[in-house]
Amino acid sequence: MIKASFMFQTRTPHLAANRDLRVRAVWIAALSFSCALVACHADADDPAGQASELRDPIRRQNAISNLSRLYAKALAEHEGDRSSEAVKKIADAIYAPMNDVYLDAPQDIQNGQSILDLMAEMQDARTIPSLVQALRFRTGVSEAHATRAAQALRSIQIPEAERSKVIEALAAALDRVRGSTGQANRLRIALIRSLRAMRDSATAASLTKMAMAQREDQDFQINRMAAVALGELGLAESADSMIRGLYLFGLGQPNMRMNDVAAEALVRIGRPSLGPLLRTLDGQNQDANDLAEAYIAAVRAVNPRAAAQTSVRQHVSSEAAFALGALGLPEAFPPLLAETESGDSARALQACIAMVRLLLPDAEREALREVLVSVYEALPDHVSGAAKRVQLLTVMKHTYDPKMLPFFQKEMNDRAQIPDVRIAAASAYATLANKEELRPIRRYVSQEQNPRDGRHDPMLDAAEECDVALRCWQEKLRSSDPVLASKASFMLGRLGRDNAAVISSLVSKLGDSSPEIRLAALAALDRVAVHGSQEAIDKIEELRVAEQGRSVWNVFGREALPVQARLRLRLES
Numbered sequence: 001m002i003k004a005s006f007m008f009q010t011r012t013p014h015l016a017a018n019r020d021l022r023v024r025a026v027w028i029a030a031l032s033f034s035c036a037l038v039a040c041h042a043d044a045d046d047p048a049g050q051a052s053e054l055r056d057p058i059r060r061q062n063a064i065s066n067l068s069r070l071y072a073k074a075l076a077e078h079e080g081d082r083s084s085e086a087v088k089k090i091a092d093a094i095y096a097p098m099n100d101v102y103l104d105a106p107q108d109i110q111n112g113q114s115i116l117d118l119m120a121e122m123q124d125a126r127t128i129p130s131l132v133q134a135l136r137f138r139t140g141v142s143e144a145h146a147t148r149a150a151q152a153l154r155s156i157q158i159p160e161a162e163r164s165k166v167i168e169a170l171a172a173a174l175d176r177v178r179g180s181t182g183q184a185n186r187l188r189i190a191l192i193r194s195l196r197a198m199r200d201s202a203t204a205a206s207l208t209k210m211a212m213a214q215r216e217d218q219d220f221q222i223n224r225m226a227a228v229a230l231g232e233l234g235l236a237e238s239a240d241s242m243i244r245g246l247y248l249f250g251l252g253q254p255n256m257r258m259n260d261v262a263a264e265a266l267v268r269i270g271r272p273s274l275g276p277l278l279r280t281l282d283g284q285n286q287d288a289n290d291l292a293e294a295y296i297a298a299v300r301a302v303n304p305r306a307a308a309q310t311s312v313r314q315h316v317s318s319e320a321a322f323a324l325g326a327l328g329l330p331e332a333f334p335p336l337l338a339e340t341e342s343g344d345s346a347r348a349l350q351a352c353i354a355m356v357r358l359l360l361p362d363a364e365r366e367a368l369r370e371v372l373v374s375v376y377e378a379l380p381d382h383v384s385g386a387a388k389r390v391q392l393l394t395v396m397k398h399t400y401d402p403k404m405l406p407f408f409q410k411e412m413n414d415r416a417q418i419p420d421v422r423i424a425a426a427s428a429y430a431t432l433a434n435k436e437e438l439r440p441i442r443r444y445v446s447q448e449q450n451p452r453d454g455r456h457d458p459m460l461d462a463a464e465e466c467d468v469a470l471r472c473w474q475e476k477l478r479s480s481d482p483v484l485a486s487k488a489s490f491m492l493g494r495l496g497r498d499n500a501a502v503i504s505s506l507v508s509k510l511g512d513s514s515p516e517i518r519l520a521a522l523a524a525l526d527r528v529a530v531h532g533s534q535e536a537i538d539k540i541e542e543l544r545v546a547e548q549g550r551s552v553w554n555v556f557g558r559e560a561l562p563v564q565a566r567l568r569l570r571l572e573s
Contacts, residue, residue: 045070047090051097057108060101064114067094071121082123095126102130109142116145120152125159127152132166135173143183146173150190154197163200170195171206180217188222196229204233208241211258212248220250221549224258231265231565236272238265243276246319247291254298260558263323267565273327278335281320283313292316310346317342318350325354326562328569333358333368340375348375349388353395359530359570365401372396373407383418390424397428400494400527402437405429409440430456431490435467459487470496474505477521485509486520493524503529507536511543515555522556526563532571540564 041059042049044066053063071090078084082091102115116134119127134142134149150170158166174191177184192210195203211226227245230238245262249255266273280288292315300307317339324332332354339351352375355368376392379385393411396404411417411425426448429441438460445456462484466472473495476488489506496502506528509521525536540560547553 047071048093051094054097054101057105060108060111061114064111064118067098068114068118068121071118075121091122091124091126095122095124099127099130103133106133109145112142113144113148116148116152120148120155123152123155125156125162128156128158128162128166131156132169135169137173137176137187139176139178143177143187147183147187147190150187150194154190154194158198163198164202167195167198167200167202170198171203174206174210178217180219184217185219185222188218189225192222192225192229196232199233201233201235204230204235204238207233208238212241212244214248214251216251220253220256220258223248223250224261227258227261227265231261231268234265234268234270236269239269239273239276242266242269242273243280243285243320243323244287244291246280246323247288247295247316249291249295249298252298254295254302259319259322260561263326264561264565266323267326267328267562267569270327270569271329273323274329274331277320277324277327278332281317281324281335281339283316285316288316288320314344314346317344317347321347321350321354323562325357326566328357328359328566330358330360330364333360333364337367337371340371345375345379345385345388348378349392349395352392356395356398357526365399365403368399369401369403369407372399372404386418386421389421393421393424393428397431397490398523398527400432400490400524402432402434402494405432405437408432412441412444426456430459430463431487432494433460433463434491435463438463458484462487463491466491468495470499470502474502477505477509480514482514482516485512485514485517489517489520489524493527496524497528498530499528503533504535507533507539510536510539510560515552518556519559522559522563526566529567530570532567532569532573534571537564537567537571 042053044050047067047070050063050066050070053059056063067090071087071094074084074087074090075082078087081087098115098119102112105112112134115130119130131149131152134145137143137146150173153166153170170191174188174195177188177191188210192207195207207226207230211223211230213223227242231242242262242265245265246259248262249257266277276285279285283289289312292312296307296310296312296315321336321339324336336351336355336358340348342348352372355371360368372392372395376389376396379388379392393408396407408425408429412422412429414422417425426441426444429444433441441456441460445460458481462473462476466476470492473488473491477485477492479485479488489509492502492506503525506521506525509517510525512518512521525533529536541564543560544553544557547556
């Protein structure tokens with residue numbers, strides 16, 4: 001018994017070992033069978049392994065999720081530096097498999113969108129094949145792909161060898177978009193922004209077509225965006241299109257226009273704009289005349305009274321004069337002077353507004369004063385003439401010319417004038433007067449009982465304190481009182497020409513909550529920054545981006561954009 005037991009014990013280890021081998025073999029076989037059925041998966045933290053799983057439609061969504069997680073994690077750990085070795089290593093491993101799958105599986109719309117999202121995050125030029133393919137969208141199916149691709153391309157440094165291909169794809173996609181749905185408009189916006197980011201003259205044809213289109217299925221804001229992008233190229237050949245833009249309007253929406261951005265574009269183009277604008281001012285641009293006639297008809301449909309108060313000639317002249325004033329070239333002075341002699345008070349007034357904005361040499365300042373007074377005195381005496389007198393007194397104030405003070409004094413003391421005219425003249429005097437020039441306006445205020453004249457007191461007290469001291473006026477500019485801050489702007493405009501500290505002070509008020517303060521600072525800035533100002537250009541651009549579409553920008557933008565363009569032109573000359 002003992003022997004048998006011993007024999008049993010000595011054989012047992014061999015039996016156990018054999019049994020373990022057999023069990024292990026069974027498990028290996030089972031595991032192999034299992035892998036064959038469901039496939040063995042790459043490590044979730046292995047970029048190359050996950051990229052290889054993109055080929056499997058079943059594993060694709062999970063693989064994209066892992067790749068997005070790994071790339072985002074690496075990017076965060078290296079403070080957003082896409083050029084770091086760790087981030088580049090992931091990009092190197094995944095860009096080619098992602099391209100292959102996107103190009104070979106166009107039917108997988110959902111995962112294709114996720115791949116484009118990751119490509120947009122990568123900002124890698126090696127993904128351009130997929131992004132260009134995405135721009136060949138299927139209407140009603142993959143517009144979102146094209147939108148994401150356009151957004152991605154805007155952030156990529158496009159290699160020179162591929163620029164033409166990318167621009168052609170963007171332009172072709174923009175030409176194919178139809179409809180006024182939110183998706184269609186999002187795609188148009190993304191495509192225009194990408195074309196704009198190229199800053200390439202090859203984009204001009206596509207942008208011009210989009211900017212000039214009058215279509216019922218296209219929001220006119222799209223036209224404006226395209227015009228801005230086109231204007232930034234500053235191409236001389238775009239001058240005629242941008243002059244057309246002065247008169248273009250949204251179908252059924254005559255209040256939707258692009259005259260402000262078109263004028264800005266013409267200033268960016270610079271001197272090549274001058275000749276076509278002068279021909280338009282003279283009535284020789286038939287396209288402008290036809291558009292003006294269509295615009296007045298569109299206004300008549302919604303506001304017959306407003307339409308009856310203008311004519312084709314007035315409308316064409318007004319917009320051309322505005323653009324010439326925005327351009328600011330002194331060569332426009334004689335043609336604008338001729339406009340003041342047209343016999344049409346509306347045209348004459350618009351010409352005066354434009355002439356005040358020209359960068360005239362001192363030798364022509366006297367001629368400017370004379371024509372302003374001449375137009376003023378030729379205005380009719382009835383109520384509408386008085387309204388134009390008030391407007392022209394404001395224009396005269398913007399000459400920043402102390403030699404206008406005697407004229408303002410005469411008008412404010414003329415008791416035969418309508419009260420509003422006298423008040424406007426007094427306001428103009430108070431706005432420009434220094435300490436030595438206060439006596440006439442003090443006398444006027446003491447003799448008048450109109451409560452609106454009380455607004456002059458802060459201006460007069462500030463003039464007593466500051467006189468011609470720039471630093472004092474810079475301090476007053478910080479006031480939250482629109483009357484006092486505007487007075488300070490005008491005094492800085494009068495006294496601070498080409499002064500860097502004054503320019504910075506005025507720039508600081510461009511974003512003020514008060515439109516009155518903003519506009520006064522902007523006008524003074526235009527006066528003093530004779531050699532341009534990058535600081536002002538950047539601030540206006542910042543405000544445009546932040547406020548586009550808001551009411552505050554609608555008021556400010558029409559004046560700010562041409563001033564910005566003019567400052568840029570001076571800076572570059």
